Amino acid sequence: MARISDVIAEFINNMLEEKSSKEIIIQRNDLADKFNCAPSQINYVLTTRFSHERGYIIESRRGGGGYIVIKKISHDNNEKIAMMLNESIGRSITYQGALSLVHYLLELSLVTERECELIKMSVNDRNLTSVEDKNKVRADILRGMMAVILS
CATH class of the missing domain: 3.30.56.130 (Transcriptional regulator CtsR, winged HTH domain)
Known part of the structure; x- marks a missing residue:
């Protein structure tokens, strides 16, 4: 149920x-x-x-x-999507926020299942253990990945 x-x-x-x-x-x-x-x-x-x-x-x-x-939100082109993603990511983003964003990209068919898993792994807290501000670094990583995905 x-x-x-x-x-x-x-x-x-x-x-x-x-x-x-x-x-x-x-x-x-x-x-x-x-x-x-x-x-x-x-x-x-x-x-x-x-x-x-x-x-x-x-x-x-x-x-x-x-x-x-x-x-x-309608996404007529990648420019609108990029603006929305950058606004969503902001200066920092939590892991849960990143997961929501990546799953949304999957729903839009902008990433494959495999790419989704790669992105999730790259922004996971376990991989950012030596970083002081994980949420800021996570946002930087996501913005860089989004630039490549939407180009």
């Missing part, structure tokens, strides 16, 4: 696929009621499955019941 997080993520992805605008508006409490879970579970799914690194923009509006806008 699938975990509730997987079911919620699949439901949201299906909603996004149905919309031609690649943008949906949901109410967190309504979605929580639909799946009989706490609203914090919806937040967890949005944070982990619909992050910027995975190609989404989340906007939260408060008041009047509040709602959440989920937008799928």
Whole structure:
């Protein structure tokens, strides 16, 4: 049986696929009621499955019941992808953030399974043991790899 997080993520992805605008508006409490879970579970799914690194923009509006806008970033060309990746990586990136980004590249078919594994291994904490600021070095490595991949 699938975990509730997987079911919620699949439901949201299906909603996004149905919309031609690649943008949906949901109410967190309504979605929580639909799946009989706490609203914090919806937040967890949005944070982990619909992050910027995975190609989404989340906007939260408060008041009047509040709602959440989920937008799928369109990638018409490699220049847009490069800008989004550089913004996602920033000056430093955690290993978990790097994993999300690499898996997103795999979803876009910009890297193969093998390349994905090579990138993950190169930015793994075990390989950065002698480095003082692992997250900064990891970001530098990722930016260099992205430049090669998108060229």
